[in-house]
Amino acid sequence: MFVEKVPGKATYVPKGSLVDILEIIYGELGYCTEWVLGDGWQYGRQLPNKSWTGIIGQLMRGEIDASGTLLSQSPSRMSVIDFSVPLYMDTQAMIYQRPVILSDLAGFAKPYTGQVWLLLFISLIMAFLLTFVFHRYTDGFQQSKRSFSGAESVWVSAEWTIGTLLSQPCAWFPRSVAMKIVIGTWFVATFVIGSVYRGNLKAMLILPKLRLPFDNLHELIESKLPTYVPAGSALMQTIYEARADSQFYQLQQQIVHESDIAKAKKMIITGKTVAFTSQYLLAYMIHEVYALTKSCPLYMASEKFFETTSISFAFPKGSALTAKVNPIISRLKEAGILDHLYLSSLMYASLCLNSDPSAGNNLRPLDVGDFYGVFSIFLGGLVVSLMVFILELIVNRVEKRKLTHNDG
Incomplete structure (x- = not known):
């Protein structure tokens, strides 16, 4: 059962498939119904003095004749109230704001992991050292018959190794057998590295994969994300009664207490909190959001809990209503009407729940931010080139002064 506040009024209206189910049940019995809000918007929990809060407390005090929503069956609850035959089997799930594709300054570096980049850097240094050694001591490169100085050997070796990695031509040609082996090996390695890099980069741009903030309870705890659990729910009671060595106990530090359902719903949709509660409630929320926005901003974690809970x-x-309502519920279940009403009220939820939450299903046009990383590398290269050019001018001027001084 879901309630929605009437705009501009302090009243609420019930929503969801349970409204139709209750109309069928009490219409069959010839009863009129009056909706009453739950005490403190809670299902109900047991206090230290053995009294109960929420809907369960209202039932025990005789303030209401029946619950307008479905409650999870548990031994402690069954000892103080009666339940009808189960309508559904429920499970507890988690939903959170689905990650979206954003501009990534370091996107150009994502095709390889940090370890691969490190190995590539080490390989570049090794290739440079081998090229320099063979060129220096075997006269491995040729362009003219003149010999190279030490500084020129360093420059030519760097030009070959770095230029080959960046698919740039070089004016120097390998001459010795040893140099040809080193250069040939480096050619093959850089060809493979470059091809895989470009292929992975295209794949990331065309069909990017997003990393979910969490997909199970362990990852949720590690993420430290605030988590909303409905007050007075069986799940909330389980979390606060959990042993100190359990994951539920660790989750206590992240629990967000919010009695305003509308505010809690807004916090969940905007990504301020995680929602951890009945899968039926979460599926309806996903359905409702899609009906309003035609999008799937929420995803459901794959890990589920208490999957055999009867609601x-x-x-x-001792209420006489229990015996009157049970046969009607059984007939509705056997005829498939319960499932039909439930699925009809969640027709949009399947569109979001059946999609891959980690896939970028919605194509996004590239913006300027996607090129910031590449532009940074390009500008960095221009700055380095300018510094090298200025350094060459300074060195040439110093050498000319030396020659002029020697001639004088």
């Missing part, structure tokens, strides 16, 4: 209507202990 039923609740009645005061």
